[in-house]
Amino acid sequence: MEDIRRQIRGQAPSSDVFRERDVISILVRYLRENDWEVQVEIQVKGGKIDIGAEKEGKILLIEAKGEDRGPGGTAEMNFQVGLGQLMMRMKQKEAEYGLAFPLTNNFKRVLRKYRENFAFEKLGIYLIPVTRDGTCQLISPNNAVKFLDEIAKMKLT
Numbered sequence: 001m002e003d004i005r006r007q008i009r010g011q012a013p014s015s016d017v018f019r020e021r022d023v024i025s026i027l028v029r030y031l032r033e034n035d036w037e038v039q040v041e042i043q044v045k046g047g048k049i050d051i052g053a054e055k056e057g058k059i060l061l062i063e064a065k066g067e068d069r070g071p072g073g074t075a076e077m078n079f080q081v082g083l084g085q086l087m088m089r090m091k092q093k094e095a096e097y098g099l100a101f102p103l104t105n106n107f108k109r110v111l112r113k114y115r116e117n118f119a120f121e122k123l124g125i126y127l128i129p130v131t132r133d134g135t136c137q138l139i140s141p142n143n144a145v146k147f148l149d150e151i152a153k154m155k156l157t
Helices: 002-008 020-033 073-088 105-112 119-123 141-153
Strands: 037-044 047-055 058-064 096-102 125-130
Antiparallel strands (some): 037 047, 047 058
């Protein structure tokens, strides 16, 4: 019954797997609550992107990734695939781009591998960690190295 209540409230059903659809659902709610106009799955040059959002003239195009039931290594594959998909769709110079992912231990392990990596800043990619409790962050490309350093220092639970 609790899963039904959570879904009615717009929350993900309880599960040990934090799926892409859960990331999208939580992030869309967060963006709308913070005055973004949001559309899920929009057509862009090069394919479809998971979320398009606009606020105060700023366009943010977001690719989202989640966990699979497979071993923890799928988080790394999903993260890298997400980066590739995002880069393939980076065809609008005026837009900004982001990669959303669940902030789970599996994804923290992946993010630790990017410590001291300035690629997100150079490519102008926002990192968007999403938690089950609805907390989301829009980590600007300029703050990506600092965020990755903080992740590297976190204890895994």
